[in-house]
Amino acid sequence: MATIETIDVSRAPRKGTRRVLGMPIGLISPIVLLGLWEIAARTGAVNVTFFPAPSTILATGFAQAQTAQFWGDLGISLQRIAVGLVMGAVPGVLVGLAMGLFRPVREALNPLIAALFPIPKIALLPLLLLIFGIGETSKYVTIAINVFFLMTINTFAGVVSTPKIYFEVARNLKASRLKTYLTVALPGALPGIFTGLRICMGTALILLVAVEFSTADSGVGYRIWWAWTVFWVDTMYVGFLVIAILGLGFSYAVDFLERLVIPWHRKHER
Amino acid sequence: MTGKTGKIEVDGVAKVFGDPQRGFRAIDKVDLTIADGEFVCIVGPSGCGKSTLIRMFAGLEHPSEGQIRIAHDNPDRPMTAMIFQQESAFPWLTVADNAAYGLRASGTWRGAESQERVDYFLQKTGLYSFRDFRPDQLSGGMKQRLSIARAFATNPEVLLMDEPFAALDEQNKLIMQEELATLWEEFRSTVVFITHGLDEAVLLGDRVVVMSSAPGRFIHSLEIDLPRPRKSAEIRRTPEFGALTAELWDILGHEVRTARQQEADRIQAAGR
The missing domain is CATH 3.40.50.300 (P-loop containing nucleotide triphosphate hydrolases)
Structure with a gap:
């Protein structure tokens, strides 16, 4: 017997964010997790010595946010990241561009960078302490070295993946080297530069905490370590929370900047 | 000939x-x-x-x-300007800046006179009202017209x-x-x-x-x-x-x- 297949809008896939109880599903999962944790802590299912209830952590956090120490730690940590980022990113982008544009530079530096990049930069900290002493400089430089390599590699990749045709247009129209650098290579590398920045922000946080654990007497990482020595677990968790918020904030900041600076580079969204 | x-x-x-x-x-x-x-x-x-x-x-x-x-x-005119088969408009420049690119890149930009020339070819190729758009906002045909406008605006002695x-x-x-x-x-x-x-x-x-x-x-x-x-x-x-x-x-x-x-x-x- 013949059947009729109806094709209309009723079978079309639903568009937009999935929602449960009117909230985006991405917001539901952390809330559920925190809720379960809270219940487990209050009923004694988990040991609050190690896993204090989220409400306790929040209360400690609010209390600490009233203190100068909290903001001092946050300030110095942000300063270390910012200075390290600028110290590493500016030369990284320049070297990456030079490698992408000039074959001799590429051939000279490629093996060097390939060999040095995999060294965990934190392993250099003792050497940097010897050279720069225990002050801020050694902390900046540790972060900067890491940023430098990531930015060099990603900028280089950005230049190389720029379609050749744009360089040919510039060459055909007799654009000078410098003009080609500024009007083709740099904008062409920007998507790569942003990829580099995104990775840098994550690894810079890791290095920041590692450096502050070992050689600092201030900063968010130091405060976490210090909380361990005096067994203030709530304070330790506040530190985790601050790091998490910083990571999220950096990620949003890079997204925002990317949309602002390279609006032509749209992600392929469904 | x-x-x-x-x-x-x-x-x-x-x-x-x-x-x-x-x-x-x-x-x-x-x-x-x-x-x-x-x-x-x-x-x-x-x-x-x-x-x-x-x-x-x-x-x-x-x-x-x-x-x-x-x-x-004529040294004031670039020797050649090429129009390619592939899309070659710079995605990071506006339509107007793309059309002006040849004159600017070859160092033959002469202020208002050049701007007039660029505007003229944008008008001729029907892109003048899109001059603040970016190429990714244009259709394939418009992008190719932009390449043509760029080449003509450059005023080359030989068009390729x-x-x-x-x-x-x-x-x-x-x-x-x-x-x-x-x-x-x-x-x-x-x-x-x-x-x-x-x-x-x-x-x-x-x-x-x-x-x-x-x-x-x-x-x-x-x-x-x-x-x-x-x-x-x-x-x-x-x-x-x-x-x-x-x-x-x-x-x-x-x-x-x-x-x-x-x-x-x-x-x-x-x-x-």
């Missing part, structure tokens, strides 16, 4: 990719003279080296043998076009051909135009040069003495248009079959 001094003189030019002896011989010792203000179309089978030739004119490739001389008469309409759909192509003819008839700069379309070549060119299958050589030169200005629809209805197109195909058809056989041999050899 012989007898005049050439705007472009190609003298015994060959191009070999890879090893000079055993490498792929794309072009084999060709000679060609293109007069000042002449619109020359070059047709030939795929892989005959016609793109390589125009890329040499554009300064993007160098001949392996021989010499190309292009007379650069490498299958500029090949990526467009048939109907857009017909319109663009007519627009290009109108635009060119206004300025009459020297043009070298590479195409697969025999009708396109006859419609646009003062002369059509036919290239052989690889290694590319010039095997025929056909003067197109259809009157200008040429209106696409009218020209296409004339018996002369049909006869010229058919004559071209008579010459080229054999070469295309040869090229196919060469290609088949090459693939089989590579497969072994």
Whole structure:
């Protein structure tokens, strides 16, 4: 017997964010997790010595946010990241561009960078302490070295993946080297530069905490370590929370900047 | 057009990719003279080296043998501007900045006068009201019109076009051909135009040069003495248009079959 297949809008896939109880599903999962944790802590299912209830952590956090120490730690940590980022990113982008544009530079530096990049930069900290002493400089430089390599590699990749045709247009129209650098290579590398920045922000946080654990007497990482020595677990968790918020904030900041600076580079969204 | 001094003189030019002896011989010792203000179309089978030739004119490739001389008469004008087959508008520049790029890059930007010129060609290509848009907001046809505006605004002594309409759909192509003819008839700069379309070549060119299958050589030169200005629809209805197109195909058809056989041999050899 013949059947009729109806094709209309009723079978079309639903568009937009999935929602449960009117909230985006991405917001539901952390809330559920925190809720379960809270219940487990209050009923004694988990040991609050190690896993204090989220409400306790929040209360400690609010209390600490009233203190100068909290903001001092946050300030110095942000300063270390910012200075390290600028110290590493500016030369990284320049070297990456030079490698992408000039074959001799590429051939000279490629093996060097390939060999040095995999060294965990934190392993250099003792050497940097010897050279720069225990002050801020050694902390900046540790972060900067890491940023430098990531930015060099990603900028280089950005230049190389720029379609050749744009360089040919510039060459055909007799654009000078410098003009080609500024009007083709740099904008062409920007998507790569942003990829580099995104990775840098994550690894810079890791290095920041590692450096502050070992050689600092201030900063968010130091405060976490210090909380361990005096067994203030709530304070330790506040530190985790601050790091998490910083990571999220950096990620949003890079997204925002990317949309602002390279609006032509749209992600392929469904 | 012989007898005049050439705007472009190609003298015994060959191009070999890879090893000079055993490498792929794309072009084999060709000679060609293109007069000042002449619109020359070059047709030939795929892989005959016609793109390589125009890329040499554009300064993007160098001949392996021989010499190309292009007379650069006015240092205030760039020598060549190329319109590529692929999309070549810079995604990071607005339509207006893209159109101005040639003048700015070649250091021939002359303030308000140049701006007027850029605006003029944006208007001619129907892009003036999109001047603050970015290329990713335009259609494929508009992007190609932008490349044309950029090249014309540059005011080059020689316009080079490498299958500029090949990526467009048939109907857009017909319109663009007519627009290009109108635009060119206004300025009459020297043009070298590479195409697969025999009708396109006859419609646009003062002369059509036919290239052989690889290694590319010039095997025929056909003067197109259809009157200008040429209106696409009218020209296409004339018996002369049909006869010229058919004559071209008579010459080229054999070469295309040869090229196919060469290609088949090459693939089989590579497969072994």
